[in-house]
Amino acid sequence: MAEIVLMRNFDRPDSHTLTAYRNASGYTAWTKAQTMEPAVLVDEVKKSNLRGLGGAGFPTGMKWSFIPKAHTGPVYLVVNADEGEPGTFKDRYLLEHDPHALIEGMLITARAIRSTLGFVYIRGEYVQPWRRFSAAVKEAYDAGLLGQGFEVVIHRGAGAYICGEETGLLSSLEGKKGWPKIKPPFPAIKGAFGQPTIVNNVETLCCVPPIIQHGAAWFAGLGTKTQGGTRMYSMSGRVKKPGVYEASVSITLRQLIEKAGGVSGTGRLKGVVPGGGSAAILTADEIDVTMDVDGLKNAGTMVGSAGVIVMDESVSIPEALFVLARFYAHESCGQCTPCRESTGWIEKMVHRILEGHGRKDDLDTILDVAKRGGGTTICAFYDGAIGPYISYIEKFRSEFEALCRA
Amino acid sequence: MSGATPISNGPPAARAGHADPATTNRAEHAAPAPIKFSAEQLAEVRRLQGLYPDKRGALLPVLHMAQDTFGYISLETEAYVAGLFELPPAHVHEVVTFYTLYFQQPKGRHVIAVCHNLSCHLAGAQDILRHLETRLGIRRGETSEDGRVTLQAVECLCACEAAPMAQVNDRYELNLTSEKCDRILQDLR
Numbered sequence: 008m009a010e011i012v013l014m015r016n017f018d019r020p021d022s023h024t025l026t027a028y029r030n031a032s033g034y035t036a037w038t039k040a041q042t043m044e045p046a047v048l049v050d051e052v053k054k055s056n057l058r059g060l061g062g063a064g065f066p067t068g069m070k071w072s073f074i075p076k077a078h079t080g081p082v083y084l085v086v087n088a089d090e091g092e093p094g095t096f097k098d099r100y101l102l103e104h105d106p107h108a109l110i111e112g113m114l115i116t117a118r119a120i121r122s123t124l125g126f127v128y129i130r131g132e133y134v135q136p137w138r139r140f141s142a143a144v145k146e147a148y149d150a151g152l153l154g155q156g157f158e159v160v161i162h163r164g165a166g167a168y169i170c171g172e173e174t175g176l177l178s179s180l181e182g183k184k185g186w187p188k189i190k191p192p193f194p195a196i197k198g199a200f201g202q203p204t205i206v207n208n209v210e211t212l213c214c215v216p217p218i219i220q221h222g223a224a225w226f227a228g229l230g231t232k233t234q235g236g237t238r239m240y241s242m243s244g245r246v247k248k249p250g251v252y253e254a255s256v257s258i259t260l261r262q263l264i265e266k267a268g269g270v271s272g273t274g275r276l277k278g279v280v281p282g283g284g285s286a287a288i289l290t291a292d293e294i295d296v297t298m299d300v301d302g303l304k305n306a307g308t309m310v311g312s313a314g315v316i317v318m319d320e321s322v323s324i325p326e327a328l329f330v331l332a333r334f335y336a337h338e339s340c341g342q343c344t345p346c347r348e349s350t351g352w353i354e355k356m357v358h359r360i361l362e363g364h365g366r367k368d369d370l371d372t373i374l375d376v377a378k379r380g381g382g383t384t385i386c387a388f389y390d391g392a393i394g395p396y397i398s399y400i401e402k403f404r405s406e407f408e409a410l411c412r413a
Numbered sequence: 414m415s416g417a418t419p420i421s422n423g424p425p426a427a428r429a430g431h432a433d434p435a436t437t438n439r440a441e442h443a444a445p446a447p448i449k450f451s452a453e454q455l456a457e458v459r460r461l462q463g464l465y466p467d468k469r470g471a472l473l474p475v476l477h478m479a480q481d482t483f484g485y486i487s488l489e490t491e492a493y494v495a496g497l498f499e500l501p502p503a504h505v506h507e508v509v510t511f512y513t514l515y516f517q518q519p520k521g522r523h524v525i526a527v528c529h530n531l532s533c534h535l536a537g538a539q540d541i542l543r544h545l546e547t548r549l550g551i552r553r554g555e556t557s558e559d560g561r562v563t564l565q566a567v568e569c570l571c572a573c574e575a576a577p578m579a580q581v582n583d584r585y586e587l588n589l590t591s592e593k594c595d596r597i598l599q600d601l602r
Contacts, residue, residue: 166513182472243573
C-alpha cells in the first residue's frame, strides 16, 4: 500500500486553513526544525534523496548546499509556482488544498539556507490558488509563524510559460521580460537581484516538512535507490478517471494508467506522454517503466513534472504534435535564434502536413532541424520542444507519411 | 508568435468599438479618463516597491494594478508607469509586450480564454472554441461588437483533469460542453 504524503490533508474539511493544518499536526516539523542546525537540515534533505519535482529532477539538498558558505549578504528563497507544463496541475491542488504545507516547507528551507526573505511566484492565471495562498500567508503572519525572521512576498506572473524556467522566473521577478539567463553563474551563486537564491518547486518544498518530521531514511525508503519519496501525478487525456494521484516514484507507468481507471475512448492505448508536454512520447509497449527520474531517463524520455497525458488509438499523433508545436512556437521567448526560428518553422511544417500539403522529406527536415538545435540554447526550453518533435515522428512515422503527398 | 490558428492577446481596436489611443488624436474624445493613480493607489505602488530589494521588482504587480484600473495598458499608461519606476518607457513596453495577460488594446468587459493545449484538444477544445465563435459572432482573438466578450484560445491553464476548460475572467470553468458555454454566456452581462 503506497503511502500518502503530499495529499494527506486534501480530504480534511477546510484543509486550506491554519486550524485544519494545525489539527493535522501541521507546523510540528517546523518546531522540530528550529532545534536543528541549518547544516543538519541540508544534510537530512540530502539523505532523503528528494529530487526537484518541477521538472529537472535535481537533488534538492545538493542544490541547497551550493549557497556559498562565506556569503554574508542576503539569500533568497524563491518558490516556483508558475505551473504551466502542458498536462500538469498538481501545484494548483497544493496551493488550493494545503497552502500551509508550502509555508511550513518554506520556513524550514529558509532556515536551512539562512534566508530571511522568500518570494512565491504564482502564475498570473492562477487567481483562485493565489487568493487561497495569500489568505494562508496572512494567517501565518497573524499567528507569528511568518514575520519572525522570515518574510514572504507573493508575486503574480503575467502569462509566459518560460517564466517556469528558473532563471526566466528570476528575470520576471526582477521586473523584466522573462528571458532566461546564461548559467553559470547558477542562481545559488548569483540569483534574484544578484544575490544567492534557491529556486524550488511548490511540490518539492511540500516534501520538506514530512522529511524533517519522519526522517530522511523513511522518505528515501518510499522511493527508489536514487530518488526518495512519493509524488503527485497529473493524469489527463484519454483515461477514465483523470485527476491527481499520489504514488511512490517507483510506480510503473502501466500501474499509474490503471490507477486512473485505464484507457478511455477506444480502450486501446496508442501512446503516453509521461512527464508533461516536453517529454518524449512512449508507445503502448513502452509503459512498463518506473516513474522515477532515472527510470524514465533510461527509457529515453523524462518524468519532468509528472504530467501524464494518455492517448488512445483514435488519437491522431500528427495532430497532437501540431498542438504542441503551436505551443512551443507561441511560448519561445525569442532570445536564442535556434529556438525562436525552429519552433516557428516546425509548427508551419507540421501544419502543412496536417493540411495534406506535406512531403515525406519534410519529416527528415523537421528531424534534422530539431536535432541540430539541441543543446545550443541558453535554457532547456528548446531541448524540451525537440522531445516531442523527434519522438512523435520517429515512433509514429507512418501516420505522418500517410498524410504526405509524396 | 506565429500560428496557423491566430493567437492574439488583444482584440483589434476596430472590433472592440474603441479607438486605439496610440494612433488617435486624444482631443477628439469627450473627456478621456486621465491616466493617473489615486493617492491611495500611489501609496500601494510605494508599498509594493518596498517589498523588493530593487523596486523594479514591483513592475509586474503595478502593471496588473494599472490594467485593473485603466482597462488595458496603452502607451500612455506605459509611460506613466515608467515614470513611477524611473525607467525608460521602452523598458515597460518590452515587459508589457512579453506577457500574454497584459492587453495593449481595449478588451471586452469579459474575457473567455479557452485552453487549446493537448489535454483540452483531446477533449474537444476546438469544438468549444467553434461553438463560442458561432454564438458570439466573432473569431478567437476578437471582441464582440458590443464590447461584451473577448474570446481567446490560450495555452495550457493546468486544469487538464477537467478538460475541456476555459478561464472566464477570474474563474476556471471546467468540463465544458456547448450547453455549459451557453449558460456561462448568459451570465456575462
